[in-house]
Amino acid sequence: MKLSFQLAFRNLIGAGLRTWLIVGILTFTFLVILFYNGLLDGWNLQAKRDAINWEFGYGQFQHKDYDPYDPFSLQNAHGVFDARNAQGLTPLLMRPASIFPNGRMLSVTLKGLPKNQRQLKIPVDRLDKQEGAIPVAIGKRMAKTAKLSLGDEISLRWRDKNGTFDAENVKVAAIFNTTISTVDQGQIWMRLEDLWRITGMNNEATIMIADQPMPDTSFKDWNYVNQEKLLQNINNVIEIERASARIIYFILLAIALLAIFDTQVLSVFRRQKEIGTYIALGMTKNEVTGLFTLEGSMYSLFSMFLGTLIGVPLFGYLSQKGISFGAFTADMGIGMGDRIYPSFSPSLLVSSALIVIISATIVSFIPARKIVTMNPIDALKGKLQ
Incomplete structure (x- = not known):
């Protein structure tokens, strides 16, 4: 085995530029996948x-009439909850409402959270009691x-527990920044105590958010x-994103593997005398086949080494500094921040490396199988069978 590694290494280094072109393609593919x-x-x-x-906490108890869509x-969608049986649960009351900024009307969802809650990062603790208008918090994009x-100050209109319209001025006391559009766009947040008072829905909630995993x-x-x-x-x-990315992986990997396959086919064709010499010196056909397969798989090992030299500092930097996609990503409807920090777990590194190594080995073995059917004497003469 040691001799096979030495021979394979020598043959690849001797091939010069051809070897490094294939290694470069494999390295690029490996880094893109990773x-x-x-x-x-x-x-x-x-x-x-x-x-x-x-938004979610560790789970939610939703009122039976509540439909998030x-x-x-x-x-x-609201009901009375028993505070004695709601330990570890944060009540959230939601009401449809409208605001009238600058002479316009916007439909919003009015939400109330307890001032002393710590489960969600909504800054209701900054909504101190003020004279006149009710203090509210809104998201940066809502603002x-x-x-x-x-x-x-803006006018806010809502329905109370009897369905009667009521209105009052509210004051923007806090503006927060979040990547979750469903707690930002079209949302007005206030203290639950204030929302109970203006709607008459004391001790009622739409959702109760758990602060720890609960029984299902x-x-x-x-x-x-x-x-x-x-x-x-x-x-x-x-x-869905992973599925679309696999198409890119397949195309890049196919190009790299095609280069290895062509190289191996050409090697078997041009190195017939070398193959015959190996057999004449005592190597079996299977051992020679293994040698050529090893040469092909070593392309991937070289690419792993080169990829490590390039990837460790590059991906380490990206993990620390992140990648900026601009503020437009916050309007996509899912939690995608202005800057994403890639995560490279050990399982991801190992699985990506195995994909490249195993694929290169299989592609190298396919043309090398022809060695088994070659006649040693004809191989020494350089005749193709």
Whole structure:
């Protein structure tokens, strides 16, 4: 085996530029596969982390009439909760409403959270009681859409528990920045105590957010939705991106493997005398076949070495500094920040390397099988069989 490695290494180095062209293609393919998978993994982790911190928590008890895809369900989607049995749960009340900034009307969802809650990162703790207008918090993109700034007062209209319209001025006391559009666009946040007061819905909520994993059970008017189901949309988007990326992987890998295949076919054709010499010196046909297969697989080993030299500093830098995609990504409807930090796990590194190495080995073995059928005497004469 040691001799085979030495011979394979010598033959590849002796091939010169041809070897390094193939290694360069394989290295590029390996780095692209690794980079794109790392980017998707980093995006996946960020999106899930932000969704948990800003919206989902560790699961939710949703009112039986609540439908997240039907805004008209908000009018009736509320119920009384027992604070004694709601330990570890943060109540969230949601009501349809309208605001009137600068003479325009915008439909919004009015949401209330307890001031002392710590489960979500919504800054309701900054909504201190003020004289006159009710303090509210809005997202950065909501502020841009409605053309609102800190300290602005606007008229807010809503329906109370009896369905009667009511209105009052609210003041923008906090503007926050988040990657989750569903807590930003079209959302007005206030203290739950204020929302209870203006709607008359004391001790009522639309959703109760868990601050720790809960038993997968529902009770009375509340249906439990676990964290995995809440994050399903993010998982689906990532899987779609992975599927489209596999097409790019396949094309790049096919180009690199085609170069290896052509090189091996040419080697078997041009090095017949060398093959015959190996057999005459005592090597079996299978050993010679293994030698040529090893030569092909060593292209991938060289590419792993070169990829490590290039990838470690490059991907290390990207993991620390991130990749900026601009502010437009926040309007895509999913948790995608202005900057994504790729994640390169050990399993990703190993799986990407194995894909390249195994593929190169298989492609190298296919043309090398012809050596088994060659006549040693004809091989020494350089005659193709």
